[in-house]
Amino acid sequence: MIDVSFFDPIARTYDExxxxxxxxxxxxxxxxxALELFQPKPGMYVLDVGCGTGNFSIKLAKLGVKVVGIxxxxxxxxxxxxxAKRLCLQIEFVKMNVYSLQFPSDHFDGVFSMATxxxxxxxxxxxxxxxxxxxxxxxxxxxxxxxxxxxxxxxxEHAKQDPTSVFRHASFKTEKDLEELxxxxxxxxxxxxFIPPNxxxxxxxxxxxxxxxxxQRGGFIVALWRKPS
Numbered sequence: 001m002i003d004v005s006f007f008d009p010i011a012r013t014y015d016e017x018x019x020x021x022x023x024x025x026x027x028x029x030x031x032x033x034a035l036e037l038f039q040p041k042p043g044m045y046v047l048d049v050g051c052g053t054g055n056f057s058i059k060l061a062k063l064g065v066k067v068v069g070i071x072x073x074x075x076x077x078x079x080x081x082x083x084a085k086r087l088c089l090q091i092e093f094v095k096m097n098v099y100s101l102q103f104p105s106d107h108f109d110g111v112f113s114m115a116t117x118x119x120x121x122x123x124x125x126x127x128x129x130x131x132x133x134x135x136x137x138x139x140x141x142x143x144x145x146x147x148x149x150x151x152x153x154x155x156x157e158h159a160k161q162d163p164t165s166v167f168r169h170a171s172f173k174t175e176k177d178l179e180e181l182x183x184x185x186x187x188x189x190x191x192x193x194f195i196p197p198n199x200x201x202x203x204x205x206x207x208x209x210x211x212x213x214x215x216q217r218g219g220f221i222v223a224l225w226r227k228p229s
Contacts, residue, residue, distance in 0.1 A: 010166065011075035014053050025204040026193055030143060030220050031059060033192040034114060037224045038141045040065045044109040049098050049130060050116025054080030054091065060112065061089040068108075070096040098126045103133045110139050117144040117178075118170045127181045137229040139187070143222040146191060147172035151219030154197045178223040185225045191218025 017023035034056075040046065042064025048057045051069030053076050061067050061084070069091060071077050077093045084091045096102055098113075099122065111130045120126045127142075134140055146152050152172050159167040175189055194212035195203055197219070 007071075007073035007166075008075040011053065011073060011079055014076065015055075015079070018055070021201050021204055022197075022199065025195070026220075027055070029192050029195075029209060030114065030222070031056075033190060033220075033222050034112075034141060034143050035059075035063075037188060037190070037222055038110065038112060038139060040110070045107075046110040046112055047101075047103070047108045047130075047133060049111065049113035049126075050119070051080060051093065052076045052115070054083050054093065056112065056114050057091050057093070058084060058087065058089060061091050062087075066090075068092045068094065070094050070098070070101075072097055098129060101129045101133050105132050106135045107133045108138065109135055110141070112141050114141075114143040115145070117142055118167070118172055121171050123171075123173065123177070123181060131182070131225070131227055134227045136227055138227050140225045140227065141222065142178060142181075143220060144173050144178070145170075146217060146219055146221045147174050147177075149191075149193075149217040149219045150196050151193060173221070175221055175223075178221060181223075182225055185228060187224045187226050189221065189223040191221055193219035195219075 018027055040060055040063050044065045046060055046065050046067050048067055048069040051057045051071050054069060057067045057069035069080060074095050077095055080093045111134045117123060130140055145155060155167045158165045178189060179186060194209055194216045
């Protein structure tokens with residue numbers, strides 16, 4: 001993962017994206033696809049890699065999942081703990097690097113990571129660690145910005161133009177990049193967020209998302225693997 005010193009200063013403003021109409025709808029779209037593929041069930045023990053301020057850790061916990069969320073930013077984790085406490089959710093948040101997970105092998109029922117692989121520069125190493133701590137027959141899900149999309153191109157342009165952009169530290173992935181992590185055990189890969197980054201509020205609806213899915217590349221990729229039994 002990237003230098004923690006960049007994420008700590010932006011932790012307090014990170015969730016502002018989800019308060020905007022576009023951010024809320026994008027989050028809704030990404031969540032729907034991720035949960036449809038991952039199929040979380042009450043009682044599952046799940047590792048959320050790169051949990052940030054706890055967005056998906058909280059969503060999983062609300063579904064009855066026992067969650068451990070890890071991140072390299074202590075400031076992000078502080079906010080995640082505050083949010084979980086306000087919601088009376090029992091989630092364990094731990095500062096940890098994905099390249100060296102401090103868990104035994106075959107430990108979790110599922111491993112989940114959303115909007116983190118953009119910032120992972122050694123994806124194969126991270127993937128192998130995530131797969132190591134996953135129990136046999138368990139599922140590993142990764143969701144990330146699609147480099148081959150209007151969203152990917154926008155963020156790459158931001159990175160070039162704005163020296164303060166978080167995306168200056170990103171390494172965007174394509175569908176092929178994810179497939180090549182482990183083609184043998186890949187269950188499914190799908191795209192979502194077909195609405196463009198400059199969508200108007202009137203376009204932020206499921207009918208428009210479905211219509212554009214027939215002609216556009218999705219801005220977000222979600223992939224699911226199953227660990228061999």
